[in-house]
Amino acid sequence: MLTIFPIYTNLKNKIISSIENFHTSGELFVAGKRNTIKLFEVDEALTLNIKSFRKPILINRIIYKYFRKSKARRSYEYATVLLKNNIGTPKPIAYSENTDIIGLKDSYYVCEHIFCDLTYRELVETNYPDGENILRQFIHFTYDMHKNGIEFKDHTPGNTLIKNNHDGSYNFYLVDLNRMNFHKEMSFELRMKNLSKITPKKEMITIMSNEYAKVSGEEEEHIFKTMWQFTQDFQYRFHRKKRLKKKLKFWKK
Known part of the structure; x- marks a missing residue:
């Protein structure tokens, strides 16, 4: 399931392609023990920052599908709350959750990439x-x-x-x-x-x-x-x- 912030619906195909090919494409930005972040350039004005969350253990797979929001969904929703309150955060673009009958398999959070100093x-x-x-x-x-x-x-x-x-x-x-x-x-x-x-x-x-x-x-x-x-x-x-x-x-x- 993919949820996209309304003003970025024109990027749907780019986002889907980037997530589907996450492990074989994109520029590696953070290779963490738990999560991985890669960058995907859209144009000179926008680079997608896509965070792949570590695949949850079995109990968390069940929890994140049936009882609690996934980390990707929380990141997306919390970013919108921050921006509504004029608190700086990279603009939320989308989040993706892949599930099966057991629970959450993997998830991704997509936001704009901030080139900070x-x-x-x-x-x-x-x-x-x-x-x-x-x-x-x-x-x-x-x-x-x-x-x-x-x-x-x-x-x-x-x-x-x-x-x-x-x-x-x-x-x-x-x-x-x-x-x-x-x-x-x-x-x-x-x-x-x-x-x-x-x-x-x-x-x-x-x-x-x-x-x-x-x-x-x-x-x-x-x-x-x-x-x-x-x-x-x-x-x-x-x-x-x-x-x-x-x-x-x-x-x-």
Whole structure:
């Protein structure tokens, strides 16, 4: 089954062909352990970004057909919600689900490809030029998301694309969208926790807290203490999990 965003119905044949020949054509963009992303050029103005989700295990095949929306469908629907709320994300174009009597066999999410200048990860890992300005604008972007009750559960360094407008301003685009919650209103703690995975650096948290206080009107010291505590908690769990994985690998040898 293929669902196409109405303004892109003229691309139906191109999308079908790209998905059917996904494993033998297209330009490899991301070869992940779980998912693969390839690019398919339509014309000079549009390149399709097609994400092939890993084939689900048997129980998930059943769940994604009969009880829960697939990751591809969620990505598509969540992207439309983001755009309706003026939150940047690559424009959703289509999603495809292949099923049989048992359940979901495979699925694909199609969106426009954004040629970005960097991801948030570069702000964390390098001394990126104009980094503080980008970071402060990123907080405005995130606060707009929070005001709209959007909890992006994978708000991590690699999932925000950044485009330089070369006038001192930057555009931000969320990717990897299949895990989101939508609220009438987000509590202070939930908003701070939503920023806990974005950087382990205290100096970045300091800047983020300062700017968040400006846009929200909330007390800066309280923002910093809460955001930093959630960040430390997340880092502890993250590194503990890595240590456990290493131990498991060692004992398997």
